[in-house]
Amino acid sequence: MNNRCIIIAGEMSADILGYEIISTNSNVDWYGVGGPYMNKTNLKSILNWNKISGFGLVEIILKLPLLFYNAHILANRIIKIKPKLIVTVDTKGFNFFLIKLIRSKLKLKSYKPRFIHLVAPTVWAWRPKRAKKISKLVDTLLCLFPKEIKYFKNLDLESKFVGHPAVQTFILEGDREKLYSKLGLKDNNEIIISLLPGSRASEVKKILPILILTTKILKSKIRKPLLFLCQAAPNQEILVRNILNQYENDILIVKKDHFGSQIAASSDFSIVASGTATLEFALTGVPIIAIYKTNFLSSFIGRKIINMDNIILPNWILGKKYIEFLFQENCNPLTLSQEMIRLINNEKKIKSFNLNAKKLRKLLTANNITFQENVSNIIQHYLRA
Secondary structure: OOOOEEEEEEEHHHHHHHHHOOOOOOOOEEEEEOOOHHOOOOEEEOOOHHHOOOOOHHHHHOHHHHHHHHHHHHHHHHHHOOOOOEEEOOHHHHHHHHHHHHHHOOOOOOOOEEEEOOOOOOOOOOOOOOHHHHHHOOOOEEEHHHHHHEEEEOOEEEEEEEEOHHHOOOOOOOOHHHHHHHHHOOOOOOOEEEOOOOOOOHHHHHHHHHHHHHHHHHHHOOOOOOOEEEEEEEOOOHHHHHHOOOOOOOOEEEEEOOOOHHHHHHEEEEEOOOOOOHHHOOOOOOOOEEOOOOOHHHHHHHHHOEEEOOOOOHHHOOOOOEEEEEEEHHHHHHHHHHHHHHHHHHHHHHHHHHHHHHHHHHHHHEEOOOOOOOOOHHHHHHHHH
C-alpha cells in the first residue's frame, strides 16, 4: 500500500493543525513543509518553511516572483515522491497555486493523487464566487465550521465538517493556582489580562507597542493590581522580547504553546489580535477584545473586499456581535483602554462570554468525536481506497 502523503502548511495556525494531523496518523509516511510544531513529528521536510510562510497581503505582492519560484520547486519535488494524498492546510493563496501547478504538470500522466484541503477559504467573508473555482482544484474540502458547508453544496467536490481542534485544546475552566505555579509567581489576587499581539512579525511590530501603551493607561486607571501576560508565538519570541525591552513595562512573556490554553482559561480578560486566537480564547469563556492594525494599503484593500462584520470568528459563528473589534484607526491605546475598562465594569457582559463559549463548543464538534478523529478517519479511508 502506498502510504506516502504530502502535507503543506505555511502559517503558524496551519502548522499547529498539521502537527495534529501527523501525530494522529503515525502509520503514514509524511513528507512536506511545516514549521516548529510539525518539525517535532516524523515529517520529512522537502522545503524550508520560511520560504512560504509569514507574508501579509502587501508582503505577498512584493514577493510574488519568489513565491512562484518556490512553488515550482516544491511541485517538482512532490511529483517525484508520488504521494497517494496531498494534504494542504490553510495558506490558501500559496497552496491553491501549488495545486494548480501540480495538476498542470500531471495533466498527461496516469499518476493522479487525491487533493485534500483543510480549512475552507473564507468565502463567507469575501469573494463567495471563489467556491466554484476551488471545486476545480480540490477533491475533498475539510471544513472547521458547520456554516461553511452550504457555500460548497452542489459543487464538484466533497465537503465535510470535521469540527474545530481548539475545542479539545482550549479548556473551558482554568486553574488559577496551576497557572501561578507554572509562572513561578505568588497569587496576589491580581486581575490577569493576557495579551496576544499576533503570530506574524508584521503584526507584532504594529500591535505590541499599542498593547504596551494600553497597559500603562490601565495601570493608571484601575486601582486593583494587574498582571499582564504577553503570549509570544514560537517564531516571534525574540522579536516580542526586543520590542518589550524598548519600553518601561512589567509585562511577563510566556510562550504560546499548549500551556496557552491554561493561560487563556485562567485569565480574567484578554486582548487578542484578530485571527484564530480570537476563537481559541472565546472557547474558554474569557472576556475578549479583538484588535488589528496593519499598514495603510492592506487596510484599504481589506475594507474594500472583506465583510468586516464576519471577520471575528466567534461573532460570525453565533450570528451576533458580542466581541468588540477595534480595527486600524480605532486600534489605539486610548480607545483600547477605554473599551477594556468598560468591559471590566460590565458584569452582565462578562457572564455572557461563558454562555457563548458553551454554545461555540457544541457547534464546533462534529459527529460527537474530536477533530483529530474525524480527519484521521478521512485520511485512512482514502489511503485504503
